[in-house]
Amino acid sequence: xxxxxxxxxxxxxxxxxxxxxxxxxxxxxxxxxxxxxxxxxxxxxxxxxxxxxxxxxxxxxxxxxxxxxxxxxxxxxxxxxxxxxxxxxxxxxxxxxxxxxxxxxxxxxxxxxxxxxxxxxxxxxxxxxxxxxxxxxxxxxxxxxxxxxxxxxxxxxxxxxxxxxxxxxxxxxxxxxxxxxxxxxxxxxxxxxxxxxxxxxxxxxxxxxxxxxxxxxxxxxxxxxxxxxxxxxxxxxxxxxxxxxxxxxxxxxxxxxxxxxxxxxxxxxxxxxxxxxxxxxxxxxxxxxxxxxxxxxxxxxxxxxxxxxxxxxxxxxxxxxxxxxxxxxxxxxxxxxxxxxxxxxxxxxxxxxxxxxxxxxxxxxxxxxxxxxxxxxxxxxxxxxxxxxxxxxxxxxxxxxxxxxxxxxxxxxxxxxxxxxxxxxxxxxxxxxxxxxxxxxxxxxxxxxxxxxxxxxxxxxxxxxxxxxxxxxxxxxxxxxxxxxxxxxxxxxxxxxxxxxxxxxxxxxxxxxxxxxxxxxxxx
Amino acid sequence: xxxxxxxxxxxxxxxxxxxxxxxxxxxxxxxxxxxxxxxxxxxxxxxxxxxxxxxxxxxxxxxxxxxxxx
Numbered sequence: 001x002x003x004x005x006x007x008x009x010x011x012x013x014x015x016x017x018x019x020x021x022x023x024x025x026x027x028x029x030x031x032x033x034x035x036x037x038x039x040x041x042x043x044x045x046x047x048x049x050x051x052x053x054x055x056x057x058x059x060x061x062x063x064x065x066x067x068x069x070x071x072x073x074x075x076x077x078x079x080x081x082x083x084x085x086x087x088x089x090x091x092x093x094x095x096x097x098x099x100x101x102x103x104x105x106x107x108x109x110x111x112x113x114x115x116x117x118x119x120x121x122x123x124x125x126x127x128x129x130x131x132x133x134x135x136x137x138x139x140x141x142x143x144x145x146x147x148x149x150x151x152x153x154x155x156x157x158x159x160x161x162x163x164x165x166x167x168x169x170x171x172x173x174x175x176x177x178x179x180x181x182x183x184x185x186x187x188x189x190x191x192x193x194x195x196x197x198x199x200x201x202x203x204x205x206x207x208x209x210x211x212x213x214x215x216x217x218x219x220x221x222x223x224x225x226x227x228x229x230x231x232x233x234x235x236x237x238x239x240x241x242x243x244x245x246x247x248x249x250x251x252x253x254x255x256x257x258x259x260x261x262x263x264x265x266x267x268x269x270x271x272x273x274x275x276x277x278x279x280x281x282x283x284x285x286x287x288x289x290x291x292x293x294x295x296x297x298x299x300x301x302x303x304x305x306x307x308x309x310x311x312x313x314x315x316x317x318x319x320x321x322x323x324x325x326x327x328x329x330x331x332x333x334x335x336x337x338x339x340x341x342x343x344x345x346x347x348x349x350x351x352x353x354x355x356x357x358x359x360x361x362x363x364x365x366x367x368x369x370x371x372x373x374x375x376x377x378x379x380x381x382x383x384x385x386x387x388x389x390x391x392x393x394x395x396x397x398x399x400x401x402x403x404x405x406x407x408x409x410x411x412x413x414x415x416x417x418x419x420x421x422x423x424x425x426x427x428x429x430x431x432x433x434x435x436x437x438x439x440x441x442x443x444x445x446x447x448x449x450x451x452x453x454x455x456x457x458x459x460x461x462x463x464x465x466x467x468x469x470x471x472x473x474x475x476x477x478x479x480x481x482x483x484x485x486x487x488x489x490x491x492x493x494x495x496x497x498x499x500x501x502x503x504x505x506x507x508x509x510x511x512x513x514x515x516x517x518x519x520x521x522x523x524x
Numbered sequence: 525x526x527x528x529x530x531x532x533x534x535x536x537x538x539x540x541x542x543x544x545x546x547x548x549x550x551x552x553x554x555x556x557x558x559x560x561x562x563x564x565x566x567x568x569x570x571x572x573x574x575x576x577x578x579x580x581x582x583x584x585x586x587x588x589x590x591x592x593x594x
Contacts, residue, residue: 289562340532341561373559378533380586411560442560 024062024080028104036104041176041198042242044085044102047135050246051098052089059087061117066106066145079105082114083142086121088130091250094258094265097125100135103176108138110182112145115157122160129259131169133249134185137176140205155181161188166361169256173245174235177219179205186234190358191310193248194225194235201228201235233314233347251308255322255329256362263363264329269303273326274498277301284493288410288437291337294319294369297409298332301325301497307332310355315347320355325367326501331359333420334369335411344375344416346389352419353396360396365403365504368427372416374441391523393419398426399520403507405500408432408478408487414440423486428510429503432487433496436478443472526569528591530584534558539580541591545573553591556584567593 005011027033027043036043042050048057066079083105088097099118101108125132141154164170165188172178172189178201186192186201194201202209202223209215209222221227228235239245257264277283277300284292299305302323309321317340321332333352335342344352359366375381375390397404397419405428406421417438421427432438440446447455447468458464481487491499537557541547552564553573567573575592578584 289560291561291564337561341559341563343532343559343561345532373561376532376559380533413560444560 020063020076023077024065027080027102028106032104039198040241041103041137041195043104044100044108044135044137047175047242047246048085048087048089048098048100050243051133051135051249052091052096053093057087057089057098059085060120061086061113064113064117066111066113066142079111081105082111082117083108083138084110084114084118086117088121088124091253092265094130094253095128096131096133096253097121098133098135101138101176103137103139106139106142108176109140109142110138111142119157119160122157122164125168126160126164129168129261131171131253131256131258132164133253134170134172134189135246136172136174136178136182136185136199136201138178138182140178140180140182158184158188161185165190166260166357168259169253169362171249171252173249174199174201174225175242175245177201177205179219179223180208183223191237191249191252192228192235193237193239193245193252194229195242195245196225196238196240198242200224229311230313233311233351235314236310238313252310252322255308255324255364260361260363266327266329267303267324269324269327271303273501274495276494277497278494280493280496284409284435286435288435291341293338294334294336294342294371295321297369298323298334301500302332303327310358311351315345315351317342318344318348318352320351322364323367325497325504328365328504330365330367330504331355332367332369335371335416335420337371337410340376341373342371342411343373344390344393344419345381346384346386349375349386349389349393349419353392356393356396356400360400360402363402365405365507366397366400366421367500367504368404368406368421370406370408370412370417370420371410372413372420373411374414374416388523390415390419395520395522397421401510401512401514403428403504403510405503405507406430407491407496407500408436408438409493410435410437412436412438413442426512428507429499430487431489431491431499431503432478432481433493434478434490435493436481436487436490437476438478438481438487439476443469443476446472525574525592525594526567526571527589528553528565528567528593530556530565530586530588530590532556532558532563532586534563534584536578536580536582536584536590537562539576539578541573541576543573543576547571547573547593553593554578565590569593 064082065076085100170189171191172186174194183201200219200223225238229238307321319334455465534556538555541553547567549570550566554565556563571593574594578590
């Protein structure tokens with residue numbers, strides 16, 4: 001008996017289903033897919049395939065498409081999946097939701113049906129307490145559907161993102177343009193990798209800018225990774241291509257739990273927790289005035305030398321990086337003496353505050369490596385508002401209830417010592433190296449403030465000043481802080497990894513209480 | 525041609541290059557004394573030092589051009 005494949009038979013209906021599915025899976029058609037590839041970009045479907053563990057992606061809304069208000073213009077051929085691929089799958093075995101905008105369909109513009117699909121994903125991500133990933137490559141709102149005052153009903157996506165903030169991780173990967181208000185998607189996300197050359201984001205695209213202000217620019221010049229990963233700090237990581245971008249999403253999520261009620265997965269390691277770093281003196285010069293690259297120190301301390309640095313090219317005078325200690329996922333906040341001497345400025349304070357909030361929200365312990373000469377002072381930074389930015393970092397570090405470990409390596413001056421989790425900020429363990437200098441300010445500054453009259457009255461003011469400086473310098477001594485039990489211990493620098501691992505074990509059950517309040521009022 | 529700029533305000537302690545010298549990218553050109561640190565000012569590009577616009581002992585401002593490398 002031959003199979004009945006007539007259109008009315010079940011087999012025939014299944015054939016029709018497959019035809020429809022194939023049509024949608026072809027996205028915007030061969031020509032547009034080729035154009036996408038010619039720009040050096042992958043298609044939305046290729047990105048989704050790379051993002052998830054093989055064969056785990058389950059799509060919803062494949063057969064959706066745009067509907068014109070009159071009904072006559074509705075065209076499934078023109079808008080497969082309505083320009084956005086939505087669904088869920090596994091990343092390293094853990095479930096994650098994903099919306100991938102398809103530039104081959106009406107330039108990835110955000111249409112009404114597509115946005116309903118994404119809204120459903122956001123709701124599920126919050127309902128099931130699982131991360132949400134956006135793969136952005138979109139011209140923005142589909143103006144054909146959105147122009148006019150029905151705009152009054154829009155905008156809930158950002159409200160929802162705010163509700164998700166600190167509950168589930170949110171990642172916005174920039175793989176193409178993301179113009180207009182939709183740039184708030186990355187603006188509210190926890191991690192924003194950007195592809196060099198092809199990605200951009202701005203509140204107004206180049207054509208809108210021209211119309212609004214007359215300024216001539218391009219989307220890339222205004223909002224490429226060279227702006228957002230280096231200057232504005234909106235981007236978290238510049239990557240070379242789409243594959244590297246998707247790999248960065250996977251890498252970032254590997255350090256985080258699925259939600260704020262879980263711990264990040266602990267990864268088995270063969271790296272001994274008590275591994276000594278016997279050549280640490282080749283990495284850190286004893287002369288406190290000499291610079292060195294703190295990134296090398298962090299690599300030596302971390303499990304297997306693996307680090308995942310967030311904002312590596314923005315505010316480089318401070319380092320914020322995800323690492324593991326004895327398999328435990330942690331955030332490291334470290335001074336970078338190589339850049340601006342490791343002194344803190346506005347951007348450094350912002351970068352650190354944001355990172356501390358991220359780690360605290362998702363139960364990642366914090367490790368502070370101090371070699372900080374203080375906050376930069378002077379007219380310029382005051383005009384920029386260094387007080388409120390510095391206060392923001394104080395605020396974030398004070399609020400954080402996760403285990404907090406501080407190692408004072410060399411300098412720990414002034415408010416720099418405070419914001420890097422000094423004694424007053426509830427460190428679970430605070431240790432210093434023998435090279436530590438903890439003080440409100442350096443000896444020269446102190447002498448010029450305390451002894452100006454004595455120096456002026458001296459027969460030889462130069463020698464007098466030097467003597468005063470020497471006497472103040474003697475009071476900057478880590479053993480004084482240890483003798484007052486203000487630091488828990490002075491440690492052999494080569495043992496720093498073991499000390500950190502011990503401290504994290506000891507604080508693993510930490511559950512601090514805070515006074516009830518609706519919320520504090522953080523300085524911004 | 526690249527302008528070498530100071531990344532923060534400070535006292536220009538030492539100039540360790542001279543006009544006409546060949547330099548590589550990231551070579552130290554001068555050392556700034558600021559925030560209790562000796563902070564190297566490095567060349568953003570490889571090339572020849574064409575001009576030095578400051579002298580030792582000067583106070584330089586953030587963003588100030590201190591040299592030109594071509």
